[in-house]
Amino acid sequence: MRIDNVTIEKANKNDWGMIVSILEETGLIDRISGNGNHENFYTVKNEGIVSCFAIFHKDKVGILKSFGVKKEYQGKGLGKLIVSKLPGLISKIGLSTLYAASWEAPDFWKKAGFKEIKFDESKDDYFLKYADYLEKNYPQFKDKRKYFVFKVS
Numbered sequence: 001m002r003i004d005n006v007t008i009e010k011a012n013k014n015d016w017g018m019i020v021s022i023l024e025e026t027g028l029i030d031r032i033s034g035n036g037n038h039e040n041f042y043t044v045k046n047e048g049i050v051s052c053f054a055i056f057h058k059d060k061v062g063i064l065k066s067f068g069v070k071k072e073y074q075g076k077g078l079g080k081l082i083v084s085k086l087p088g089l090i091s092k093i094g095l096s097t098l099y100a101a102s103w104e105a106p107d108f109w110k111k112a113g114f115k116e117i118k119f120d121e122s123k124d125d126y127f128l129k130y131a132d133y134l135e136k137n138y139p140q141f142k143d144k145r146k147y148f149v150f151k152v153s
Contacts, residue, residue, distance in 0.1 A: 006078070008085055011041035011052065018049040026068040027104075041066070042089070044082055051082060055089075058126040060096040067100070083112040091152050098150045099127045101134055106146035114148035122149065 011019060016038045023029040044051035053067040064086075069079050090098050099122070102109055110116055119131050131147060138145070 004081070006044050006046045006050070006081060006085075008042050008044050008082065008089060011038040011043045013038050015041070015043050015049060015052075019043065019052045022049070022052050022068040022070055023066060025071055028066050028068050044078070051078060053082070055093065055095075055098070056130075057093065057095055060094065061124045061126045062090060062093065062095040062098045063127060063130050064098055064100040079108060080112055083114075086150065087152055090150075096152050097124065097127075098152075099124070099130070100148045100150075101131065102146055102148070103138075103141040103144035106144075106148075109146070109148045114150045117147050117149050119147060122147075 019038060019041055020029065040054040040056050041052055042055065043049045044053075049070075050073050051067075051069040054065045055062045056065060057063070067079070067082075069082075086098065100109055100114060106116070119135070122128055122131075134145065135142065
């Protein structure tokens with residue numbers, strides 16, 4: 001399993017089944033609303049889909065959600081490789097800022113180049129609405145939840 005030859009592509013409707021499978025395998029499926037679909041997702045391919053994530057955005061602000069890596073690829077540097085490709089992708093989309101929230105792997109995001117921020121440090125309304133949603137709908141993770149930002153230079 002070589003991971004240095006991965007491609008990131010906009011997901012299409014044929015990818016949805018594998019995206020759901022990865023989200024189920026990684027315990028992220030409960031974060032998809034009833035109208036979840038492929039439209040905001042990206043797939044990471046290496047002899048098939050090995051990872052997925054979604055980027056929701058408004059204007060130049062994006063929120064990274066549902067970042068899942070198939071278990072057989074976890075711990076092999078794939079997540080770091082994907083994150084290293086994000087600056088090019090978010091620039092291509094036209095974003096200047098990308099946020100992420102995590103209670104499962106906050107250390108990963110710090111090591112990957114995202115800056116940890118406090119809930120109220122952001123001035124981006126789009127992100128603040130998302131963070132407020134997390135605070136209200138996932139109170140059980142309040143003490144573990146961390147917020148991160150990545151700015152495109």
